[in-house]
Amino acid sequence: MPELPEVETVLRSLLPKIKGKEINTVRVMHEDVVGWPGSVKEFSRGLFRKKVTGGFRRGKLLVFELNGGKKLIFHLRMTGRLYYRINPAPLEKHSHLVLEFVDGGTLIFEDTRRFGRVYLVAPGEECYAGNLEKLGPEPLGPDFDLEEFVRAFDKKKGRIKALLLNQSFIAGLGNIYVDEILFRSNIHPETPANNLEKHQIESIFLKMKEVLKEAIAGRGTTFRDYRDGEGRSGDFQNLLQVYGREGEKCPRCSDFIERKKVAGRSSFFCPCCQKDGINDPSSTGEC
DNA sequence: AACATCTCCTGAAAGC
DNA sequence: TGCTTTCAGGAGATGT
Structure with missing residues (x-):
């Protein structure tokens, strides 16, 4: 059950592998993991040819910044996994989203219980990304007083x-x-x-x-x-x-x-x- | 405001 | 052994 340390670990192990890479194809196998806003079609179109420019963690949310200003945000909830593969093995039963980069690497989101969500939000739409804007202070943040x-x-x-x-x-x-x-x-x-x-x-x-x-x-x-x-x-x-x-x-x-x-x-x-x-x-x- | 309960979901573990 | 029931939990919605 990913909490702050687990989400931080996912970010640290993942970001170096996908930073700077350009998304080539988007496959959504289970549409209900895609949260608001917009349709799944808009979600996929919005990711096409976007580069991952950076990323950070906020609470239990993983936030990836894309060129153009949109953010790709994951909440893993109970059983969500997000990992990078150079040569993807055959997908598992609970793989719900696969992003393939131009260089062939893949980012895979799988979640047995399907409580997890992924959001794609433009600047100003952050309120639609789970509880992102309702979060209290970061326990390890420099401003935590x-x-x-x-x-x-x-x-x-x-x-x-x-x-x-x-x-x-x-x-x-x-x-x-x-x-x-x-x-x-x-x-x-x-x-x-x-x-x-x-x-x-x-x-x-x-x-x-x-x-x-x-x-x-x-x-x-x-x-x-x-x-x-x-x-x-x-x-x-x-x-x-x-x-x-x-x-x-x-x-x-x-x-x-x-x-x-x-x-x-x-x-x-x-x-x-x-x-x-x-x-x-x-x-x-x-x- | 606080707290309980339900919902979502699957699979492991416990119960019979 | 094998089937059925319970349990696990993040967070939002709903009821008290």
């Missing part, structure tokens, strides 16, 4: 887990990394956000950056489906401390990792290190 982050918690009565999953509050986090951040911060996922003390919010701020940087260094987490832009798995799944580890020993104390649905998602936490903030808001997390 601690004081602003602390203030943003003020009237948030919801649970911290739900808040960190909210892309308009903070961009790029998903279920795996939120659990890892809360574990490293000794905070129970059900703690009301506005019950958190300043030092706890500071901890989230720091641990968020720390976990994301480590995960990017490990080229992302492959739980099942995720691959980078060259089709390779990530390594960070071996370094997850709580996610997917129900019943295993906590890496910090003698207790065992529990699993509970919070904010509609499986949440993994140590009941000893991460005391329930509802019952014990003054918990320091020591156990």
